[in-house]
Amino acid sequence: MAKVLESFLDENLNSLRVQGLYNEIDVVEGANGPTIQINGKDLINLSSNNYLGLATNNLLKQAAKNAIDKYGVGAGAVRTINGTLDLHIALEEKLAEFKGTEAAISYQSGFNCNMAAISAVMDKDDAILSDQLNHASIIDGCRLSKAKIIAYNHSDMDDLREKAKAAKESGLYKKMMVITDGVFSMDGDIAKLPEIVQIAKQFDLITYVDNAHGSGVTGTGKGTVKQFGLEKEIDFQIGTLSKAVGVVGGYVAGKKKLIDWLKVRSRPFLFSTAVTPGDVAAITKAIEIMERSSELVDQLWENGRYLKEGLKKLGFNIGASETPITPCIIGDEKLTQLFSNRLIQEGVYAKGIVFPTVPKGTGRIRNMPTAAHTREMLDKAVGIYKKVGEELGVI
Numbered sequence: 001m002a003k004v005l006e007s008f009l010d011e012n013l014n015s016l017r018v019q020g021l022y023n024e025i026d027v028v029e030g031a032n033g034p035t036i037q038i039n040g041k042d043l044i045n046l047s048s049n050n051y052l053g054l055a056t057n058n059l060l061k062q063a064a065k066n067a068i069d070k071y072g073v074g075a076g077a078v079r080t081i082n083g084t085l086d087l088h089i090a091l092e093e094k095l096a097e098f099k100g101t102e103a104a105i106s107y108q109s110g111f112n113c114n115m116a117a118i119s120a121v122m123d124k125d126d127a128i129l130s131d132q133l134n135h136a137s138i139i140d141g142c143r144l145s146k147a148k149i150i151a152y153n154h155s156d157m158d159d160l161r162e163k164a165k166a167a168k169e170s171g172l173y174k175k176m177m178v179i180t181d182g183v184f185s186m187d188g189d190i191a192k193l194p195e196i197v198q199i200a201k202q203f204d205l206i207t208y209v210d211n212a213h214g215s216g217v218t219g220t221g222k223g224t225v226k227q228f229g230l231e232k233e234i235d236f237q238i239g240t241l242s243k244a245v246g247v248v249g250g251y252v253a254g255k256k257k258l259i260d261w262l263k264v265r266s267r268p269f270l271f272s273t274a275v276t277p278g279d280v281a282a283i284t285k286a287i288e289i290m291e292r293s294s295e296l297v298d299q300l301w302e303n304g305r306y307l308k309e310g311l312k313k314l315g316f317n318i319g320a321s322e323t324p325i326t327p328c329i330i331g332d333e334k335l336t337q338l339f340s341n342r343l344i345q346e347g348v349y350a351k352g353i354v355f356p357t358v359p360k361g362t363g364r365i366r367n368m369p370t371a372a373h374t375r376e377m378l379d380k381a382v383g384i385y386k387k388v389g390e391e392l393g394v395i
């Protein structure tokens with residue numbers, strides 16, 4: 001190893017370990033379902049993004065197996081050479097239909113989508129107005145484009161309007177975009193899309209909504225844009241196929257000419273191998289299940305409501321979530337980590353999230369209920385919260 005690399009790694013790894021910031025990764029022994037096994041111990045799982053329980057759904061598993069039998073395990077090439085299977089086209093048609101747009105394009109992940117789509121249209125002569133709490137992949141995607149990034153205060157529409165106005169009047173930029181998460185993952189709040197669309201119209205902004213935590217959750221599963229009836233107003237509807245959809249991948253849905261452009265200009269589509277046939281078949285099955293019935297989405301929301309009510313009754317601060325995401329705000333960073341460790345020891349796998357992921361003093365346990373949790377599991381989890389909350393003097 002180069003000396004310079006060795007000293008870089010030693011110094012930085014040590015510094016993280018000394019500060020207690022080195023993340024030891026827990027290993028799950030088996031499926032990521034409503035309960036999981038870690039170190040031989042069964043735990044109620046309140047940390048996955050598998051909102052609808054589809055990651056372990058039998059219909060999805062069967063669809064993947066059938067596709068593997070017919071197509072094999074790999075797509076064999078990037079999409080633009082000969083990695084585009086009829087399965088990919090069928091999925092993209094289904095996604096467009098589901099999202100109510102003219103067309104859709106799929107990618108290898110939601111993260112990849114943001115690497116692909118932003119820099120396919122924005123460049124150094126442009127500006128991007130970005131919500132301060134946007135996901136890391138949005139931030140990186142914006143940086144990659146080399147456009148000027150103008151952050152606005154979280155969901156602060158006056159700040160967005162002022163900054164859009166100033167940017168427009170400066171005459172410095174050829175194109176301007178506003179970009180936001182649809183559902184913010186740390187607090188579970190929803191972007192103010194109707195106002196964002198209004199501001200976008202006023203200042204001629206391209207609109208880009210990454211609905212990773214809304215896909216399969218809000219708008220009876222069709223996402224936050226659908227919830228507000230803004231399918232025709234939002235230029236880029238980004239989603240993930242890795243969270244509620246239960247598999248892996250991402251997509252952009254929008255006008256046909258936008259999708260045509262992404263097919264010739266977005267680099268992860270051009271230079272990274274296509275999603276595997278098994279995954280594509282499982283994703284397509286998941287969308288079919290969501291189209292056919294809202295049963296899983298309804299169950300998810302009911303479980304979210306039930307968990308929130310249980311924690312609130314005990315006296316926990318559960319923030320102002322508008323989605324099943326249920327933060328339990330502890331405050332102090334050290335206490336939050338201790339709380340999470342005690343929950344895990346008692347049988348609930350729920351992780352602490354602290355500064356810098358959330359503001360200082362707002363450390364929290366983030367609970368992700370899913371459609372697959374039973375009442376018994378949620379009751380047991382709330383009981384453990386009561387025990388740990390009293391023990392640590394939080395309630």
Ligand SMILES: *Cc1c(COP(=O)(O)O)cnc(C)c1O
Pocket residue numbers: 109110111112135137138181185210211212213240241242243248249250
């Ligand atoms: C999780 C998430 C992603 C990444 O999606 P993957 O499919 O897991 O890569 C992108 N954007 C947002 C807003 C997310 O929450």
